[in-house]
Ligand SMILES: Nc1ncnc2c1ncn2[C@@H]1O[C@H](COP(=O)(O)OP(=O)(O)OP(=O)(O)O)[C@@H](O)[C@H]1O
């Protein structure tokens with residue numbers, strides 16, 4: 002079966018700014034990133050700040066800054082996502098729920114932001130039904146973004162993104178600022194979209210909430226996927242998980258041990274030569290410090306670690 006979205010070997014580089022201005026080098030914050038999203042599935046993309054989650058989303062949508070160098074292959078419904086194709090599907094077949102509420106047009110009332118996205122049916126009727134679904138009072142229609150609470154603004158963003166009937170929804174941190182009831186509701190809405198045949202890429206820091214709705218999880222570390230696993234494999238002490246980092250993430254959660262992982266993810270310009278996780282890994286040996294492990298398939302998932310079995 003062809004995946005709805007296929008990302009193969011995605012690499013994103015930012016050229017060094019200017020010439021002769023200090024010693025800043027080219028940065029490669031995403032390297033060799035591969036994953037896929039199927040029809041009707043929620044793929045959670047997790048990883049700490051700076052691991053490349055938003056860059057991945059922006060690469061799929063084709064909204065990276067102009068000077069960015071992107072290599073690798075992106076396919077949507079089996080067809081390569083060229084810049085022209087991206088422009089054609091963006092906001093229609095592929096929708097973004099942006100990370101920041103500043104993506105709302107400050108000069109446009111909430112109702113109109115949502116109506117703009119409607120491709121089929123009566124825009125006002127679709128907008129009202131989306132407002133009801135997201136428990137936004139009718140009066141919110143007339144409010145401008147600066148008049149919305151953070152939680153309301155996020156619900157307006159979700160409504161606007163899903164108004165067009167997209168086949169793939171990319172939600173970049175859709176839940177911060179929401180209370181737990183609203184988080185459940187927002188994630189439940191993504192689940193409904195997936196159950197209706199939509200593919201969803203749910204980018205988040207909140208693994209615990211993501212696991213309540215996701216089918217699979219892709220774990221990013223320093224700009225690449227180190228593991229993809231079924232959500233159900235996040236259980237017990239993480240015995241079914243493949244990568245030491247995924248296991249450490251899982252064990253750091255309050256419900257599964259609360260064991261913190263010491264150290265930091267290396268920054269994009271300071272990656273060690275071998276496995277990026279090796280400096281923090283209990284299983285690392287000299288080979289891990291020399292060569293970057295390839296991403297390989299293992300037990301129905303993927304892993305980037307030579308020790309995984
Ligand atoms: N335009 C840019 N120029 C140079 N570096 C950039 C640019 N945009 C992003 N980066 C760097 O790329 C890395 C990954 O950024 P990205 O926004 O994808 O992280 P993230 O995983 O989404 O983090 P967060 O969880 O904080 O949103 C970061 O180190 C960031 O500083």
Ligand code: NI
Pocket residue numbers: 054055056100173
């Ligand atoms: Ni981000």
